Amino acid sequence: MEKVLEVKNIEKYYGNKSNLTKAIDNISFTVEKGEFVGIMGASGSGKSTLLNVISTIDRVTAGHIIVNGEDITKLKGNKLNKFRREELGFIFQDFNLLDTLTAYENIALALTIQKVNAREIDKRVNAIAEKLGIKEILKKYPYQVSGGQKQRIASARAIITNPKLVLADEPTGALDSKSARQLLENFEFLNQKMNATILMVTHDAFTASYANRILFIKDGKIFNEIIKGNDTRKQFFEKIIEVQTLLGGDLNDVI
Amino acid sequence: MLFKLSWNNMKKSIKDYAIYFLTLVLGVAIFYMFNSIDSQQAMLQVSQSQREIIKMMISMLGFVSVFVAVILGLLIVYANNFLINRRKKEFGIYMSLGMGRRQISKIILMETIFVGIISLVIGIVVGVFASQFMSVLVAKMFEADMSEFQFVFSGDACIKTCIYFAVMYVAVMIFNTFTVSKYKLINLLNAQKKNEKVKIKNPFLCILVFIVAGVMLGYAYWKVTADSSSLNTFDKLLPPILMGIVSTILIFWSLSGFIIQIVQKMKNTYLKGTNMFVLRQINNKINTMVASMSVICLMLFMTISILSSSLSLRNTMGRELVEMTPVDLNLYKTANLPETYKKYGREIKTTDIQREDSKLPIEQTLKNNGLDMNVLKDMVEIPIYASNDLTWSNFLENKLEQIKAKFPMLAYDTAEQIVKISDYNKIAKLYGIDEYELNDNEYIMLCDFTSMEEVRNEVLVDGNNSLTIAGKQYKSKYNECKSGFIVMSTSHTNTGIILVPDNCPLTDNMKEMHFLAANYNDDTEEGKKKIEELFSKDDSAFIQSLDKKGLEIDGLTKTRIMEGSIGIATIVTFIAIYLGVIFLIASSAILALKQLTDSSDNKQRYTILRKIGCDEKMINKSLFRQIGIFFGVPLVLAIIHSIFGIQFAIKLMSGLASEKDLLPSAVATVVIIGVIYGAYFLATYFGSKNIIKEE
Numbered sequence: 001m002e003k004v005l006e007v008k009n010i011e012k013y014y015g016n017k018s019n020l021t022k023a024i025d026n027i028s029f030t031v032e033k034g035e036f037v038g039i040m041g042a043s044g045s046g047k048s049t050l051l052n053v054i055s056t057i058d059r060v061t062a063g064h065i066i067v068n069g070e071d072i073t074k075l076k077g078n079k080l081n082k083f084r085r086e087e088l089g090f091i092f093q094d095f096n097l098l099d100t101l102t103a104y105e106n107i108a109l110a111l112t113i114q115k116v117n118a119r120e121i122d123k124r125v126n127a128i129a130e131k132l133g134i135k136e137i138l139k140k141y142p143y144q145v146s147g148g149q150k151q152r153i154a155s156a157r158a159i160i161t162n163p164k165l166v167l168a169d170e171p172t173g174a175l176d177s178k179s180a181r182q183l184l185e186n187f188e189f190l191n192q193k194m195n196a197t198i199l200m201v202t203h204d205a206f207t208a209s210y211a212n213r214i215l216f217i218k219d220g221k222i223f224n225e226i227i228k229g230n231d232t233r234k235q236f237f238e239k240i241i242e243v244q245t246l247l248g249g250d251l252n253d254v255i
Numbered sequence: 256m257l258f259k260l261s262w263n264n265m266k267k268s269i270k271d272y273a274i275y276f277l278t279l280v281l282g283v284a285i286f287y288m289f290n291s292i293d294s295q296q297a298m299l300q301v302s303q304s305q306r307e308i309i310k311m312m313i314s315m316l317g318f319v320s321v322f323v324a325v326i327l328g329l330l331i332v333y334a335n336n337f338l339i340n341r342r343k344k345e346f347g348i349y350m351s352l353g354m355g356r357r358q359i360s361k362i363i364l365m366e367t368i369f370v371g372i373i374s375l376v377i378g379i380v381v382g383v384f385a386s387q388f389m390s391v392l393v394a395k396m397f398e399a400d401m402s403e404f405q406f407v408f409s410g411d412a413c414i415k416t417c418i419y420f421a422v423m424y425v426a427v428m429i430f431n432t433f434t435v436s437k438y439k440l441i442n443l444l445n446a447q448k449k450n451e452k453v454k455i456k457n458p459f460l461c462i463l464v465f466i467v468a469g470v471m472l473g474y475a476y477w478k479v480t481a482d483s484s485s486l487n488t489f490d491k492l493l494p495p496i497l498m499g500i501v502s503t504i505l506i507f508w509s510l511s512g513f514i515i516q517i518v519q520k521m522k523n524t525y526l527k528g529t530n531m532f533v534l535r536q537i538n539n540k541i542n543t544m545v546a547s548m549s550v551i552c553l554m555l556f557m558t559i560s561i562l563s564s565s566l567s568l569r570n571t572m573g574r575e576l577v578e579m580t581p582v583d584l585n586l587y588k589t590a591n592l593p594e595t596y597k598k599y600g601r602e603i604k605t606t607d608i609q610r611e612d613s614k615l616p617i618e619q620t621l622k623n624n625g626l627d628m629n630v631l632k633d634m635v636e637i638p639i640y641a642s643n644d645l646t647w648s649n650f651l652e653n654k655l656e657q658i659k660a661k662f663p664m665l666a667y668d669t670a671e672q673i674v675k676i677s678d679y680n681k682i683a684k685l686y687g688i689d690e691y692e693l694n695d696n697e698y699i700m701l702c703d704f705t706s707m708e709e710v711r712n713e714v715l716v717d718g719n720n721s722l723t724i725a726g727k728q729y730k731s732k733y734n735e736c737k738s739g740f741i742v743m744s745t746s747h748t749n750t751g752i753i754l755v756p757d758n759c760p761l762t763d764n765m766k767e768m769h770f771l772a773a774n775y776n777d778d779t780e781e782g783k784k785k786i787e788e789l790f791s792k793d794d795s796a797f798i799q800s801l802d803k804k805g806l807e808i809d810g811l812t813k814t815r816i817m818e819g820s821i822g823i824a825t826i827v828t829f830i831a832i833y834l835g836v837i838f839l840i841a842s843s844a845i846l847a848l849k850q851l852t853d854s855s856d857n858k859q860r861y862t863i864l865r866k867i868g869c870d871e872k873m874i875n876k877s878l879f880r881q882i883g884i885f886f887g888v889p890l891v892l893a894i895i896h897s898i899f900g901i902q903f904a905i906k907l908m909s910g911l912a913s914e915k916d917l918l919p920s921a922v923a924t925v926v927i928i929g930v931i932y933g934a935y936f937l938a939t940y941f942g943s944k945n946i947i948k949e950e
Contacts, residue, residue, distance in 0.1 A: 057866070078870050085868025096863045100535040108526055110867050118522040157867065 148179025283378020308822030347443030461512030
């Protein structure tokens with residue numbers, strides 16, 4: 001299989017000598033094309049930092065991140081932006097839609113800044129909207145649609161550029177359970193039918209259960225890894241809960 | 256504790272709202288500068304007649320200052336309210352910590368006092384220094400001697416500035432207390448979370464309103480330019496002005512919706528780079544501040560119109576002045592004084608000496624009263640005739656009814672002045688203006704006062720207007736008024752002189768006055784000044800001799816006219832610059848504040864843009880365009896307004912300002928506006944860029 005993402009011994013330190021926080025402490029893993037990988041961990045475990053360095057929003061202290069054969073820790077300035085624009089798609093917890101733009105425009109924006117021509121944009125936006133079932137709301141503004149719809153608009157924007165890797169940061173964090181389920185089904189759809197590679201950060205076991213593989217992070221290190229394989233989602237969910245209990249440091253710390 | 260909080264808050268806000276603070280300082284400084292004119296050094300150097308003009312200017316400036324204070328007061332209340340509202344979250348935290356509304360009011364009160372005092376002090380210091388420069392400018396305008404420089408501080412202006420601004424700040428405090436009293440904790444804490452509702456307007460309604468506004472504006476423009484002659488009374492002037500205001504508001508209401516509709520149709524433009532983001536941002540901004548945009552546009556319009564028409568007035572006056580004052584001295588004296596006449600409603604009895612003298616030419620009177628005739632050269636004296644049989648209404652007889660309907664205010668029973676052609680030609684030759692020729696049965700109407708010329712031409716245009724002068728019929732030689740004048744003036748103000756052939760049977764009884772024009776017989780400025788004093792100083796032997804006999808000779812001198820005219824032009828220019836600059840900084844400040852606060856509100860949006868891959872160049876470009884359009888839209892509309900407004904203003908000041916002088920003054924206006932508006936624009940752009948920068 002083709003390696004889309006290769007993370008090699010990355011470290012990220014915050015603070016100064018006297019008060020050093022290791023947000024990421026020597027993490028390595030790979031993601032292959034077409035995978036749906038979940039990253040789980042409690043708050044403060046370093047999972048968001050991990051996502052930030054992969055998405056080039058933040059920089060690593062040491063180590064390498066290779067996306068599609070290119071070492072992104074070496075990229076700078078406009079090359080970084082170009083990389084972000086063309087190789088990555090983002091789905092954020094709080095949707096990050098521009099509230100002054102309609103759904104159509106929000107989705108199209110990802111393409112206009114890549115200087116795709118107008119006719120092509122129109123075609124692609126309509127096509128993806130159809131697939132994600134948001135064709136009817138394309139003319140609406142974000143505040144006129146539900147949370148689930150917003151998240152689907154955000155998903156459409158993330159994958160319309162055909163990115164190598166879609167990064168999702170707590171995508172269900174702001175949704176009610178029904179919308180969350182719908183969104184995750186959309187993710188499954190993106191992953192299975194549209195062959196998108198997804199890396200999703202979450203602390204929610206139910207959300208994570210939609211992934212094929214889950215990495216658990218604790219105190220900046222990979223603590224465990226489980227693979228769905230041929231399990232049903234329910235079985236996989238139970239496995240996740242098991243690991244979470246094991247991982248749930250709170251109780252251990254008390255003892 | 257409260258003191259410390261307020262002090263720190265203010266230090267924080269000075270950094271954040273530097274533009275607001277600078278505007279306050281600028282406002283104070285300008286206010287001080289214009290109110291300190293009287294005590295400036297240049298004023299101590301000017302001549303007596305100029306001093307009187309300056310007195311007039313000071314009282315006018317005082318009046319204008321009240322108006323300026325109102326404008327600045329509104330700006331301060333608006334800006335302050337705006338800034339306070341942005342700090343809801345902060346106040347929410349204070350309140351959740353148990354602080355009462357009263358204490359919050361106190362914090363704001365103290366902040367206002369700090370900001371007020373500091374801006375006042377800095378403003379006055381800036382104003383004191385800037386007024387030294389203005390002193391030089393004033394001196395140049397009045398041509399005063401500024402060889403010894405002297406630093407001047409005006410206590411009166413300082414106190415006045417403090418009082419005016421104190422009143423403004425008190426108004427702000429009251430307003431703030433009122434605002435705070437309406438706060439609810441829950442709304443304060445959630446203020447930032449509140450999702451901004453995008454105001455959506457019906458696109459078709461937008462297009463419709465835009466078209467209606469456009470048509471209305473077009474009609475108002477037509478009314479004040481092509482159809483301006485119908486606007487002869489104030490109440491007729493009101494509808495086009497109101498239409499202009501209403502259509503300005505409607506245009507801002509519908510503009511962005513209209514433009515979005517159009518650009519959306521042009522897919523290639525719309526779906527290119529950050530264009531749609533920029534458009535939507537602008538749309539949102541203009542939609543949420545229709546009222547302020549309209550006010551700003553109208554203020555800019557006034558700035559442009561006031562500045563360019565007043566500068567043009569000054570240029571025209573300067574140019575015409577030279578043309579209209581060809582000799583050093585004009586003297587005139589009433590001829591054929593009756594035994595009694597009415598003056599200011601009072602019956603005045605004349606003495607024998609006065610009646611006797613009124614029959615003599617001026618030259619004789621001068622000699623009789625001991626004036627050394629060698630002080631004058633190039634002397635020309637002519638009689639001017641008039642008779643009650645020939646008044647303006649007699650002249651306009653053919654079309655009197657129509658003209659009276661159109662110009663009800665004219666003094667129709669004024670007697671026409673009549674001059675023999677050879678007499679006039681003597682004067683014309685001395686003045687270096689056009690001389691005329693006449694056949695026996697012809698007359699010429701000389702008139703160069705634009706509005707009167709228009710009236711007279713209505714009857715002359717047919718070419719067959721005839722008049723009875725001293726029992727004889729005369730026909731107009733031309734079918735229009737000719738230019739020319741006898742009495743010197745600041746500009747073209749001759750309302751009408753009828754030239755008749757020399758053989759016209761005018762009798763001595765019909766003489767209305769004697770008129771004499773001459774130059775001073777001296778080549779040096781010093782010598783001319785001495786001669787002028789013979790005619791103007793109360794203690795000269797000649798004047799005393801006249802006074803003793805109760806005789807009166809009126810006169811005009813080139814110097815007097817020059818000084819008076821420069822003075823009036825200067826007053827107008829000063830007031831125009833004063834008002835113009837205040838309007839300009841007020842509108843720029845509102846735009847800048849709105850944009851800066853928007854930038855910090857919309858920081859999130861730029862973060863999103865960055866996250867989806869926009870590079871800094873793209874983001875800065877989109878920001879630049881946004882601010883450019885935001886500042887540009889009201890300016891462009893204001894410029895269009897002024898193109899028509901100025902034309903009307905020039906017509907209104909008929910004769911005083913001419914379109915010929917418009918170009919240089921328009922250029923000067925553009926420079927003034929470009930510098931101030933441009934500075935605010937750049938400051939806003941760099942400020943915004945700083946705000947949206949990622950930490």
